Amino acid sequence: MNVDDRSAWPDAPGAGPLGDGRYAAAVHRPTTVAELCEVVKAEAAAGGAVYPQGGRTGLDFGLPPARPGAAVDLTALADVVDYPHADMTITVRAGMTVAALQAILDEHNQRLLFEVPRADRATVGGALATGVCGPRRLGLGRPRDSIIGVSFVTAAGVEVKGGGRVVKNVAGYDFPKLLTGSLGSLGIITQATLKVRPRPAASALIWLTADRPEPLDARVAAFNTSSVRPTAIEILDPSASQALGGPVGLKGGSWTLIVGVEDDADSVAWQVDRFRREAGVDFDVLRDEASAPLWSALAAFQADDAPLACTASLRPSRIAAFLAGLRPGRWASQAHAGNGVVRMRGLGEWTEGEAAEAVDAARAAAVRDGGNLVVARCPTAWKPRLRVWGEPRGDWALGRKIKAALDPNGLMNPGRFAGEG
């Protein structure tokens, strides 16, 4: 291990990117947890910071790294620890890619319950640390609902676990939930146990279009009394319809409602038919294999490299009004409408001032009804003005206490997470 000076940021390319245009002073790629613990202890002793990395698909997420330090590459810790498939759980090391994990589950016709873009690169640890998920969250939940056990290396260089490998367990504090979405700021996730489920036999994506978002809102609301039980309810604005659905025949220039159902073949057929009768309109349907590309595109929308991207969390009933309030032509937006989540991608050129104005306006609309807006991506220099994590929340004070308890010297991913910067 080569621990050098940690007092200044190295020039590019250093020992590899840390995100936000900053570079690592060293990179470690431990092959055992024991080695990882030693790395953390050595970096702590050298006074640097530790930046855990998986597939490097989300390095720019959050605020910029605050202090020079070392990257810790987890991709060598990538094995299956235990896959009792008949129990529908799997325990893997954090550095395994999500695609590799899915390939293992494929052997038993099972699947992961949350969708991760760039799954061929993104690791299980990275996906959990960012809490990423996609359209199926309506039916299948978020990563926090899948995770039942976690191990992580703390700033003290020791591996700690919480939860376990059984689906029901209330012994000890729920570290699995605490670590999920913590962006590596409490420790380095080394291992996780996840619930998995059988792949459904059939699937369909229904879509219909409208000139404005408001009529789609009534359709979304109707699912609260409908006989249909969708796994996903998505709304795409005209630009997103064009970008995502062009290849499968969605019309650009229109607003699109996409409803996904998954179950056995009879149920899916019945639900499609039922929706046709309830909605009283005709629509297009992609079934089974033919639906796969659009499902993937819907999950991958958030992973585009647009320089400006935001995620708003709202009450589902506010989605249409929120979308209608965004400036046409400036955003391509996708809503997980059943969950109240809007993913916005900036279109064309922006100046910092324009971006700040647009983000402030959208954020104000989100906050009005108890929602929030996070800037998922923007140029590093804009981050202070755009306030990546939004308005400070009252509960961040508790978060800071937990951070101080588990990482008193701010070793882990310093500066990046909500409430820190």
Add this chain to the structure above:
Amino acid sequence: MTATAAPTTIPLVRELAALLGEDGVLHRRDELVVYECDGYVIEKAVPDVVVFPTSTEQVVEVVKLCNQHDVPFVPRGAGTSLAGGTLPIGGGVMISLTRMKRIVEINARDRYAIVEAGVVNVWLTRALAGTGVHFAPDPSSQTACTIGGNVATNAGGPHTLKYGVTINHVRGVELVTPEGEVVQIGGVVEDQPGFDLTGLLVGSEGTFGIVTKVIVGLCRDPEAGRTLLAVFPTVEDSVEAVSGIVAAGIVPAALEMIDNLMIRAVEAAFHFGFPVEAGAVLIIEVDGVDAALDHEAQAISEIVQAHGGTIDKAIGWRTREEPEYKAIWKARKMAFGAIGRVSPTFCTQDGVVPRTALPHILRFMEGVSERTNIRIANVFHAGDGNLHPIILFDEQDPDQVKRALQASHEILDECIRLGGSVTGEHGIGVEKLAMMPKLFTPDDLAAMTAVHDALNPDNRCSPAKKIPVGGHCIERTSPGRRAPA
């Protein structure tokens, strides 16, 4: 002022009465005895005072007074804890949430409800009837337990197999911290930037403060369901069938097992029509879209038959209000009330094994029963691998008590050995503190302690619960006498 309050708390009692009114404070010895224990009756501790705040502001003031007077405090909901979660260790003030019982808001469109902590689980269920949505956690104690208590224990129930436990249905809480500050954690929208503090708080058994309000997420009601009663010659056959169903990739809404001892007790009490000769029955429920359910029910029947079972009843339903449906679940949920007919004293254990290990653990329990000469009855959430062996004994017989305790320990140790847990839903409370070091390493416990101390620095809030902080591990000398779940 009465002479029975501990002298040190007399000024505190006076201040509490000034704050809450005389009818908001109990401090006479005869009034306090009721609060000396919860559903876990083996250990007792009488609080110095019990208070009944009616608002968050009052809870804040109570907590501040406790801090000023340096006395411990503990929240209590309905007191149905089976792990001694509400025990006032070291005395002090018990904060009862039962007068904070308003359903503040129901928003079916946005699928949430806001309730005060003292709202009883089933009140919300009733209030939601006909809206098309429901609150999924349905502990067997749902007619008594509070949603604040469900949050504190991360309660489960028969239908949490498919829908998930309490944590999967809580969006946020209003918390009065141990220092007496009000913090809004999470909110009505699903995603919030920052740590998942809701995730950490649910299941923390009152050690991070007093929950005064809860924002729960609501699920769509199923379009239809089938509930099957499957009858088996032996317990082994029934749990082999459970493993078979799970392994076949079927995710039932509920999958509960009742063994012969319990069948007889339930029949004697409720005359539901369970076959008293059966070695075991399974209640197997599938729900979702009607069109899919006949296939699923058929697949389940085949698995049942392959394991020597027969389908005794099959109920098709559209709502959970249908009488036959309600009857079967009433029989299941009231099972515990029937145990008294079988044994003078009993202790319900709570352990978890991987679901495929159910046949093994059931055989193991039979061995334990033979070795210790102690009868063990079973009625539990089989689909989750969540056991509730009911250990039957006579507390007048010290030797039986010893053997019952041994049986209990052997079973939980075997759960750990199989990669399971010592509690799936009842919690650690005070009861299982000594078992934490068997599940977790000193490093794991040190990290949990660090988080505990960060949020509860003076350890005045619910001391000696959940994790072994400050040497509060008590060795059990008796297995307790408790109602099961």
